[in-house]
Amino acid sequence: MKTDTHHKLAPLTIALHWIIGVSILAMLAVGVYMHELPKSPLKDTLYFLHKSSGLLLFFLILARIAWRGKNGLLKPAAPHKDWEVRLAKYTHISLLTLSLLMPISGMIMSLSFGSTLPLFGLLEIGPVGKYPPLAWTALYTHQIGAFAFLALIVLHAGAALKHHFADKDYTLKRMLGAEIPRR
Ligand code: HEM
Ligand code: HEM
Numbered sequence: 001m002k003t004d005t006h007h008k009l010a011p012l013t014i015a016l017h018w019i020i021g022v023s024i025l026a027m028l029a030v031g032v033y034m035h036e037l038p039k040s041p042l043k044d045t046l047y048f049l050h051k052s053s054g055l056l057l058f059f060l061i062l063a064r065i066a067w068r069g070k071n072g073l074l075k076p077a078a079p080h081k082d083w084e085v086r087l088a089k090y091t092h093i094s095l096l097t098l099s100l101l102m103p104i105s106g107m108i109m110s111l112s113f114g115s116t117l118p119l120f121g122l123l124e125i126g127p128v129g130k131y132p133p134l135a136w137t138a139l140y141t142h143q144i145g146a147f148a149f150l151a152l153i154v155l156h157a158g159a160a161l162k163h164h165f166a167d168k169d170y171t172l173k174r175m176l177g178a179e180i181p182r183r
Contacts, residue, residue: 078169
């Protein structure tokens, strides 16, 4: 299977980045929206879909982290300043950590509030009982994690756009599948 090189990223890296990235943005938007809704069948449906997709996403995220473990963290596509390289590295690590923390806190929250973990009606895990202190800790982790995630994604996407439009380098193009020309 193709792995990442400096000049070209593996198709799996690109697929996992965009599938998980778009899904996480959707999870954040649906999460905030469903939380604000009054009790209704729509709210129940959105909770069911949020939990089911979150569970599925959890396995994709594990695959992505294993893939990063095999490939190592991305090396810069162009010569960047030292602080930019360090900031990008810690942002990527934080994004991967939050990608894990969100589904894990979501699962712990749902189970310990006495609810279940559905997977689109294919299977359902729980209920396993109620543990309120654990449930509330997981809920606050999920909520604070969501804000931290949003802030990091704005920083991350902003940096990608800055590299593309201001520096005119290959950072974004490489993540879209382009090969950096060898000169
Ligand atoms: C990448 C994965 C996930 C993201 C980005 C995410 C994001 C969010 C966000 C932004 C909220 C709204 C928080 C608020 O406004 O209070 C939320 C709520 C919620 N999430 Fe997630 N979530 C994820 C995964 C999961 C998973 C896997 C589960 C459970 C299996 C889950 C269960 C819940 C529940 C039950 C709520 C409602 C909390 C409440 O209404 O008080 N989430 N999520
Ligand atoms: C929405 C717009 C987004 C844009 C324009 C974007 C752009 C990029 C670019 C250009 C890179 C390569 C950086 C480099 O070469 O140093 C990258 C890497 C990365 N991005 Fe994004 N990204 C976006 C959303 C997200 C989201 C929502 C996540 C959340 C998990 C995310 C997580 C990552 C991670 C962890 C990496 C490191 C490489 C990897 O593990 O795949 N990105 N992104």
